[in-house]
Amino acid sequence: xxxxxxxxxxxxxxxxxxxxxxxxxxxxxxxxxxxxxxxxxxxxxxxxxxxxxxxxxxxxxxxxxxxxxxxxxxxxxxxxxxxxxxxxxxxxxxxxxxxxxxxxxxxxxxxxxxxxxxxxxxxxxxxxxxxxxxxxxxxxxxxxxxxxxxxxxxxxxxxxxxxxxxxxxxxxxxxxxxxxxxxxxxxxxxxxxxxxxxxxxxxxxxxxxxxxxxxxxxxxxxxxxxxxxxxxxxxxxxxxxxxxxxxxxxxxxxxxxxxxxxxxxxxxxxxxxxxxxxxxxxxxxxxxxxxxxxxxxxxxxxxxxxxxxxxxxxxxxxxxxxxxxxxxxxxxxxxxxxxxxxxxxxxxxxxxxxxxxxxxxxxxxxxxxxxxxxxxxxxx
Numbered sequence: 001x002x003x004x005x006x007x008x009x010x011x012x013x014x015x016x017x018x019x020x021x022x023x024x025x026x027x028x029x030x031x032x033x034x035x036x037x038x039x040x041x042x043x044x045x046x047x048x049x050x051x052x053x054x055x056x057x058x059x060x061x062x063x064x065x066x067x068x069x070x071x072x073x074x075x076x077x078x079x080x081x082x083x084x085x086x087x088x089x090x091x092x093x094x095x096x097x098x099x100x101x102x103x104x105x106x107x108x109x110x111x112x113x114x115x116x117x118x119x120x121x122x123x124x125x126x127x128x129x130x131x132x133x134x135x136x137x138x139x140x141x142x143x144x145x146x147x148x149x150x151x152x153x154x155x156x157x158x159x160x161x162x163x164x165x166x167x168x169x170x171x172x173x174x175x176x177x178x179x180x181x182x183x184x185x186x187x188x189x190x191x192x193x194x195x196x197x198x199x200x201x202x203x204x205x206x207x208x209x210x211x212x213x214x215x216x217x218x219x220x221x222x223x224x225x226x227x228x229x230x231x232x233x234x235x236x237x238x239x240x241x242x243x244x245x246x247x248x249x250x251x252x253x254x255x256x257x258x259x260x261x262x263x264x265x266x267x268x269x270x271x272x273x274x275x276x277x278x279x280x281x282x283x284x285x286x287x288x289x290x291x292x293x294x295x296x297x298x299x300x301x302x303x304x305x306x307x308x309x310x311x312x313x314x315x316x317x318x319x320x321x322x323x324x325x326x327x328x329x330x331x332x333x334x335x336x337x338x339x340x341x342x343x344x345x346x347x348x349x350x351x352x353x354x355x356x357x358x359x360x361x362x363x364x365x366x367x368x369x370x371x372x373x374x375x376x377x378x379x380x
Contacts, residue, residue, distance in 0.1 A: 027064025171273030186288030239339025
């Protein structure tokens with residue numbers, strides 16, 4: 001039987017009598033690929049005036065009937081099923097396939113939402129994601145504070161060696177880049193202040209501008225943003241890599257706490273390092289601004305220091321340095337939390353490392369804005 005099988009064919013001819021489509025051979029599953037390709041070549045070329053010749057049609061099964069129905073369309077397939085020259089079984093098969101195409105293969109119209117509705121949907125999803133992320137962050141903060149409370153009164157459980165190592169990594173190694181960055185920003189602020197205040201004959205107040213800017217805002221803000229990009233990403237990548245290699249599961253299997261072992265030393269290290277780095281940033285920024293005042297405004301170093309000492313009080317320093325521990329805690333917690341959220345792949349490590357940097361910078365700027373409003377209301 002297999003040797004007598006003839007592959008199906010579909011031939012379109014045109015003569016004086018008009019166009020004619022001749023279907024011949026076996027329209028069965030073994031020939032489905034070729035039949036489907038031939039039907040695709042003829043798609044769009046069969047008008048309503050094309051006559052269908054089925055005298056040479058051989059064996060036909062469901063797959064062949066489906067290709068014929070796709071080629072001719074449901075209406076003409078139904079008409080072909082009424083042809084008395086076909087055996088009753090083939091007429092029933094063509095009719096069944098034609099009915100099935102009418103019933104199940106009709107396109108489902110897609111409802112087109114208005115742009116405003118889509119915008120509201122995206123806003124809602126973003127707010128829902130923000131709420132879930134905030135809840136996770138608050139929960140992780142609670143777990144971290146619980147770990148502090150558990151180990152605070154047990155000196156034997158303090159991890160001094162990791163603490164010192166993280167202080168070196170997050171603090172000492174960041175001094176050069178932070179000092180250079182603060183120095184350059186201080187010079188830029190001094191240039192801008194001198195340019196604007198020169199119009200009012202008040203260039204002497206450039207000293208006050210530099211002092212207020214770096215003691216209250218820029219010193220701690222530049223330090224926090226730099227560490228958010230440098231340290232939060234490092235924490236997320238380190239813990240995320242451990243999560244991907246199942247080292248955190250091994251820590252839990254040994255009966256140890258990952259919070260106590262991995263999170264607390266990092267948080268404590270940043271709580272110690274960020275205030276010290278903030279002080280370095282304040283000094284570097286003031287030095288950079290002072291150098292610009294000395295060079296461009298022809299101000300003597302003693303005059304700069306005299307004006308600075310007369311107008312700047314110690315309270316301005318405390319206003320700025322008080323924000324450093326809060327920023328440090330949030331940066332460290334966010335970096336560690338994103339590391340624990342890694343699912344196990346290298347792509348997940350990269351995604352959560354990026355997320356840690358973005359979230360840390362956002363939280364730092366948000367808290368700085370809230371602190372500025374609070375200080376303004378308090379008159380500090």
